[in-house]
Amino acid sequence: MSAQPETRIEFTSPAPLETAPASLGPRRKVGLSLFWRTFFMLALLLVGSTVAWLQTFRALEYEPRAIQTAQQIASLVNLSRAALVYSDAIARVSLIKTLAEQEGVRILPREPDDKFQLFDKSTLDERITEELAARLGPGTMVARNVNGEEGLWVGFVIDKDTYWLLMDRSRVSPVGGRTWLIWLITAAVLSLAGAAVIARLINRPLKQLSFAASRVRDGDFDASKLDERAVTSEIREVNIGFNRMAEQLAKIEQDRAVMLAGISHDLRTPLARLRLETEMSVADHDAREHMSADIAQLDAIIDKFLDYARPDHVVLRKVSITEVVESCLYAIKDHDDIVIKTDIPPGLYVLADQVELARVISNLLENARRYGHSPGTEVARVDIVARARDPWLLMKVRDHGIGVSPEALRNLTKPFFRGDTARTAATGAGLGLSIVDKTIQRMGGSFMLANTASGGLAAHFKLKRAQ
Numbered sequence: 001m002s003a004q005p006e007t008r009i010e011f012t013s014p015a016p017l018e019t020a021p022a023s024l025g026p027r028r029k030v031g032l033s034l035f036w037r038t039f040f041m042l043a044l045l046l047v048g049s050t051v052a053w054l055q056t057f058r059a060l061e062y063e064p065r066a067i068q069t070a071q072q073i074a075s076l077v078n079l080s081r082a083a084l085v086y087s088d089a090i091a092r093v094s095l096i097k098t099l100a101e102q103e104g105v106r107i108l109p110r111e112p113d114d115k116f117q118l119f120d121k122s123t124l125d126e127r128i129t130e131e132l133a134a135r136l137g138p139g140t141m142v143a144r145n146v147n148g149e150e151g152l153w154v155g156f157v158i159d160k161d162t163y164w165l166l167m168d169r170s171r172v173s174p175v176g177g178r179t180w181l182i183w184l185i186t187a188a189v190l191s192l193a194g195a196a197v198i199a200r201l202i203n204r205p206l207k208q209l210s211f212a213a214s215r216v217r218d219g220d221f222d223a224s225k226l227d228e229r230a231v232t233s234e235i236r237e238v239n240i241g242f243n244r245m246a247e248q249l250a251k252i253e254q255d256r257a258v259m260l261a262g263i264s265h266d267l268r269t270p271l272a273r274l275r276l277e278t279e280m281s282v283a284d285h286d287a288r289e290h291m292s293a294d295i296a297q298l299d300a301i302i303d304k305f306l307d308y309a310r311p312d313h314v315v316l317r318k319v320s321i322t323e324v325v326e327s328c329l330y331a332i333k334d335h336d337d338i339v340i341k342t343d344i345p346p347g348l349y350v351l352a353d354q355v356e357l358a359r360v361i362s363n364l365l366e367n368a369r370r371y372g373h374s375p376g377t378e379v380a381r382v383d384i385v386a387r388a389r390d391p392w393l394l395m396k397v398r399d400h401g402i403g404v405s406p407e408a409l410r411n412l413t414k415p416f417f418r419g420d421t422a423r424t425a426a427t428g429a430g431l432g433l434s435i436v437d438k439t440i441q442r443m444g445g446s447f448m449l450a451n452t453a454s455g456g457l458a459a460h461f462k463l464k465r466a467q
Contacts (some may be wrong), residue, residue: 002202006345008245013402025219033203035199035200035203035207036199037194038198038199038202038203039195039199042194042195042198042199043191043192043195046188046191046194046195047188047192050184050187050188050191051184053411054183054184061467064129065133066128066132067131068124068129069128070127070128070131070132071131071135073128073132073152073154073167074131074135074136076103076105076165076167077136077154077156077165078136080099080105080107080155080165081158082096084096084158084163085158085159092399093323100448104167104168105165105166105167106164106165106166106167107163107164107165108163108166109161109162109163109164110155110162110163110164112385114147114149114164115142115146115147116143116145116146116147116153117143117144117145118141118142118143118144118160119142119143119152119153121222125144128142129142132154136154136156136380137156137157139155140154140155140156141154141155142154142155143155144169146164146166149166149167150165151166151167151168151169152167152168152169152229153165153166154167158259172270187407205230205232205235205238205239208226208227209226209238209239209242212224212225212226212242212246213242216249221246221247221249221250221253222441224242224243224246225243225246225345226238226239226242226243227239228243252261258458263302266300267298267302268299268302271295271298271299274291275295276289276291276370278292278295279292297328314442315353316350316351316352316353316444316464317351317353317354318349318350318351318436318466319349319350319351319352319353319354319357319466320348321344321348321349321357321386321393321395322344322346322348322352324354324357324358324361325342325344325384325386326360327358327366328358328362329342331362332362332365335369337369337373337378337379337380338368338369338379338380338381338382339379339381339382339386340365340382340383341381341382341383341384342383342385343383343384343385343386344385344386345386345388348386348388348393348465349465349466349467350393350457350464350465350466351443351463351464351465351466352443352463353443353462355444356439356442356443357439357463359435360436360439360440360461361384361397363395363432363433363435363436364397364436364459365382366432367432367433367459368380368382368397368398368399368401369382371399371401371457372399372400372401372456372457374400374401374402375401375455376401380399380400380401381399381400382397382398382399382400383396383397383398383400384396384397386397388465389462390465391465392445392462392463392464392465393462393463393464393465394460394461394462395460395461395462395463396458396459396460397458397459398452398456398457398459399418399456399457399458400455400456401455401456401457402455403451403452403455403456403457404451405445409449409450409451412449413433413434413436413437413447413449414431414434433449433459434442436459436461440461440463444463444464445461445463445464446461446462446463447459447460447461448460448461
């Protein structure tokens, strides 16, 4: 009988890691949380309503304010004109002085070379000018600056003589400018504060539900209980329904664990008896070997079921990826049908459960050993590569076989799915890759299978790095 070749394990210097499939690390869409979405929508509604109300108020203010202001100015001009017409020269001087001292109104002669700027800066100013012209006659002129002096200047005529009546500009100043700005900022701040409070009240039960759902996903059913006495009836019904669902899932999980433990116990006892009977009663060597192999396979299938049913809660610790890989390689060093080449830089650590991570790598190596033989040989050549990509550690276990069909590739991580016949020469339960996928997810990572461009199947996974 010819000697069998020894298992070869090669260690090489670090090289660039082949780009993993995009789906290994799904890109997170940059988006807003529900709180901020609700807050911005409420804030937009409130600010829009405030601005619309402000514009409506200002629009409705112009007409009555313009008429009232023009009426007061026209009355003052008419009274001043009448007083000047029916008073003698001495009384006119005294009247002009009294108006300037007590009413803040000055009457000045209008000269042909006076330089002035018309009173038309805003819509309100234009409306007041039109109303004054209608009340005082077509020769009326309203200015805001005459010869460099600011104020409200009204030009009128007395017996073909022209005069300026100067009064304080604040008589017709609309409520605006700084006053409107202060009012608008105050209203906006109060509106935004109210929107934040409302958004928080709306978001709180949903945030609690999201947290409880994440705890159920991680298998921590005790920490997922929601308040069943919430004030809002809809939230209360949702919380009650979620709690009942979590209780049922916890019961199903417990029943599954008990059932599988019972199956393991009940099956292994007769299997042990069958193994003993086979060794003692079967005389034919080949038949005994085949029967023992079948019994070992049944025992391995039971182990697969128990691995798949393992509780989801794991404790993550700092683990050296090099030590885990070396322990997995040591376990298969006597196999003559696999050649392994590793490319792992020193000093790489991940947050993982060391036993679970070793089970992942061992499953991948076993899968490659069984189904990843290089074409034309009975030997599987496997590459193990690891690289640090903050904050992740990326790892690839790749064989040089013929790969799998695209249709089967999508289903390889489904429980009990078996690939095409080219990769299923050995028997099994169809749970190996399902266990790998589930274990990686339990440790907070992601797992992906892909055919390589040069042939073979590559298993990519990533886990959080430990500094």
